[in-house]
Amino acid sequence: MNRGRLLEILRPLVAVVIGLSLGLLVTLVAGENPIHVLSVLLKSAFGSRYDFGMTLYYATPLIFTGLSVAVAFHAGLFNIGAEGQLTLGALAAAVLGASFAGTPSWIAPILATLAAFLIGGIWGAIPGWLRAKRGSHEVINTIMLNFIAGGIASYLTLYWFRNLETQNPETRPIGPGFAISQWAFFGGAPVSWAFALALLTALAVWVFLWKTVPGYELRAVGQSEGAARVARIDPAKVRILAMAIAGGLAGLVGVGEVLGGAGKFKLGFSPDYGFIGIAVALLGRNRPVGVVAAAILFGALHKGTADLDLETEHVTRDISLVLQALVILCVSAEGLFHLRWLRKKRAAQ
Amino acid sequence: MSGTLAVELKGLTKIFESQNGVLAANAGVNLRVAKGSIHGIIGENGAGKSTAMKMLYGQYTPTEGEIWIHGQPKHWKSSQDAIASGIGMVHQHFMLAGPYTALENILLGSTGGAFRLLDFVGSKKRLEALAAQYSLPVNWDARIETLPVGIQQRIEILKLLYRQADILILDEPTAVLTPQETQALFENLKRLKNEGKTILIVTHKLKEVMEITDEVTVFRAGKVTGSAKTAQTSPQGLANLMVGREVQLKIDCGAAPERGKPVLELKEPSLTVQAGEIVGIAGVEGNGQSEVIFKSWEKACAEGLRVALIPEDRHRDGLLLERSVEENFLLGHQRSPQFSKAGWIKSQVLKARAKAAVEKFDVRPRDLDIDSGRLSGGNQQKLIFARELEKNPQFIIAAQPTRGVDVGAIEFIHRQILEARNRGVGVLLISSELDEVMALSDRLHVLYEGKFVAEFKRGHYNEQEVGLRMGGAV
Numbered sequence: 001m002n003r004g005r006l007l008e009i010l011r012p013l014v015a016v017v018i019g020l021s022l023g024l025l026v027t028l029v030a031g032e033n034p035i036h037v038l039s040v041l042l043k044s045a046f047g048s049r050y051d052f053g054m055t056l057y058y059a060t061p062l063i064f065t066g067l068s069v070a071v072a073f074h075a076g077l078f079n080i081g082a083e084g085q086l087t088l089g090a091l092a093a094a095v096l097g098a099s100f101a102g103t104p105s106w107i108a109p110i111l112a113t114l115a116a117f118l119i120g121g122i123w124g125a126i127p128g129w130l131r132a133k134r135g136s137h138e139v140i141n142t143i144m145l146n147f148i149a150g151g152i153a154s155y156l157t158l159y160w161f162r163n164l165e166t167q168n169p170e171t172r173p174i175g176p177g178f179a180i181s182q183w184a185f186f187g188g189a190p191v192s193w194a195f196a197l198a199l200l201t202a203l204a205v206w207v208f209l210w211k212t213v214p215g216y217e218l219r220a221v222g223q224s225e226g227a228a229r230v231a232r233i234d235p236a237k238v239r240i241l242a243m244a245i246a247g248g249l250a251g252l253v254g255v256g257e258v259l260g261g262a263g264k265f266k267l268g269f270s271p272d273y274g275f276i277g278i279a280v281a282l283l284g285r286n287r288p289v290g291v292v293a294a295a296i297l298f299g300a301l302h303k304g305t306a307d308l309d310l311e312t313e314h315v316t317r318d319i320s321l322v323l324q325a326l327v328i329l330c331v332s333a334e335g336l337f338h339l340r341w342l343r344k345k346r347a348a349q
Numbered sequence: 350m351s352g353t354l355a356v357e358l359k360g361l362t363k364i365f366e367s368q369n370g371v372l373a374a375n376a377g378v379n380l381r382v383a384k385g386s387i388h389g390i391i392g393e394n395g396a397g398k399s400t401a402m403k404m405l406y407g408q409y410t411p412t413e414g415e416i417w418i419h420g421q422p423k424h425w426k427s428s429q430d431a432i433a434s435g436i437g438m439v440h441q442h443f444m445l446a447g448p449y450t451a452l453e454n455i456l457l458g459s460t461g462g463a464f465r466l467l468d469f470v471g472s473k474k475r476l477e478a479l480a481a482q483y484s485l486p487v488n489w490d491a492r493i494e495t496l497p498v499g500i501q502q503r504i505e506i507l508k509l510l511y512r513q514a515d516i517l518i519l520d521e522p523t524a525v526l527t528p529q530e531t532q533a534l535f536e537n538l539k540r541l542k543n544e545g546k547t548i549l550i551v552t553h554k555l556k557e558v559m560e561i562t563d564e565v566t567v568f569r570a571g572k573v574t575g576s577a578k579t580a581q582t583s584p585q586g587l588a589n590l591m592v593g594r595e596v597q598l599k600i601d602c603g604a605a606p607e608r609g610k611p612v613l614e615l616k617e618p619s620l621t622v623q624a625g626e627i628v629g630i631a632g633v634e635g636n637g638q639s640e641v642i643f644k645s646w647e648k649a650c651a652e653g654l655r656v657a658l659i660p661e662d663r664h665r666d667g668l669l670l671e672r673s674v675e676e677n678f679l680l681g682h683q684r685s686p687q688f689s690k691a692g693w694i695k696s697q698v699l700k701a702r703a704k705a706a707v708e709k710f711d712v713r714p715r716d717l718d719i720d721s722g723r724l725s726g727g728n729q730q731k732l733i734f735a736r737e738l739e740k741n742p743q744f745i746i747a748a749q750p751t752r753g754v755d756v757g758a759i760e761f762i763h764r765q766i767l768e769a770r771n772r773g774v775g776v777l778l779i780s781s782e783l784d785e786v787m788a789l790s791d792r793l794h795v796l797y798e799g800k801f802v803a804e805f806k807r808g809h810y811n812e813q814e815v816g817l818r819m820g821g822a823v
Contacts, residue, residue: 212693213683213692213694216683217683220680220683223672224666226660230681232684
């Protein structure tokens, strides 16, 4: 491995360490022993099969959203809309599962997975089309579509598919054939085959981007629209395709959350997986393997900080959120620094 | 001796550090420029000319070495300090604001407090006096964007004189000028020299070095490889010094083959290219070249021909700069059955073909994994030629094929174009290098404001005539 590649991997890790140190400093100010906090963090994320299972469970949606952001990024697009895409993808899986509750189990999860991918993909393709054909910027459109997706999800959940047996804003439960089994190895943590699907998806994204013609064309458009045109590639088509794939990937979050987890669509189930996905993609350098690693790291952080409130005296939920936010901030700042460095390199040429 | 030196660079070294290692852009550069002379700085792209000039102009701080101006050592923190020491630079891309008038542009950089009013009347008077002194007339109230480039350049020079520069650095000053404008510039430079100004010209055009300079310094690979009185050198000798080996400067076109069927017939503007001929388009940049290239490309592609395109701007349209040489080689072939099957890239075939092509077209370094953005201009262009000729084209559109390309690679590229013609390929050659189009083309059109204003046949080229037409004279 040459020096450049090594730095490429080292730098984001350094950013994580800096962010974590800053966060621990905050806990020190709050009156806690940072070493104790760190040990709680580690133990809570990796301490037992159950803890590690929870870490993987939290990592699963982040792999999907991280891949979603990464694919769009390779096409030169910034997908801020993973949140809306995953909302509708999960809703689609839940609605299908509730409406056709009798579907046999050998086909039901596959159908629901396809539905989540398809609906997420359509929701992603809309800003892709708007950018490609109308020239309006995908950042603004994806953000606005997040709100619209939230509205649609609320409306459908509350007025069409409401679970009347509870007071909670959620859909009716999916049929038993749709549920995918959780891995007993992790002692009750809801980590399921959805995690395996996430790993497979990461592999598929890698193969698509680096081994196929459409993937090559997608990356070519992301690098240079002019050069792509000369190579008879239609940037408009590629952009729509890229955003559709990005949307579909985000939609797959529904597989773990609905089929492998809650068994229903709960309004507001996502603690901003779509946005954390941006940080995951940045930290993972937009490479599938990097995204997987980054997602597990963020999953561990999520699991670890969740327990700080209980295990320590002074670290409240708010402070653990601050700790998480500091790590994300450092990672994104490092990512931005990386982009600036790239631009400088290009300018120097 | 040192009393008569305007500029002396002693062992100037500039080292850039990046993630990928260190690069010595200049290593121990020594340069002596006599006061009141015109000094040529020549060298290939990336030879370190610009770096040395930027240090002289205070934009870069030297890693090592000294800069002496009029016998005084200088340590500059910024260009402001260099300007205060009487050094001025005209950049290749002019630093003028289009919507402002000539006068406003000159006042833009003047010093003073935020609440000081600009002295338009007094400044204009002083500028007019200056313009009269050096016979460089300018309409000071005209907006910059309405003025021809030759005049814009004149304003840049006057800007330096207005700030009392007595050492002028001109970076590729003739790149955007017609032959007539170039002559006018040279007259002006000689007059400035006679007034006691010292002038450094950075250029890659040997002909101009021979014509205008008193002394010349050659750069290669970050070092100075030679320095001489111009009268005692020859273009051939300078070219060899620049490249570091014997270079073939003259182009031997050989006999043109039998012409075949037309490969391109455009109506607007009217243009025909037959198989087995090179049709040249001469013109000052920005006179509709891009439109002609685009239309020709669209037309030929629509007719189902195999077309090779060497784009005008290779960074924008020719390469994926942050992708490997191998991936760049694939660009445009990705859907060809030779390189892919059912959507899967044949990576073994790609690697083998790319390797062979890089070998054949002498792309250096021979590394398929290096980002194309890290190749030199000449090697980038060779890579594009390798890729485009892999199409076995029937028609080649070569736009500015040797722009920013070093002398050694120019020779290679010209040979590729001629060999293609001899195989019966039709070639459309668009170039703002008049020497290049005249040497290679079998027929020559002059493009002015989007129209072909004149046509010449091989053997009837006349630089004066072509140059006048390029400038719009009837």
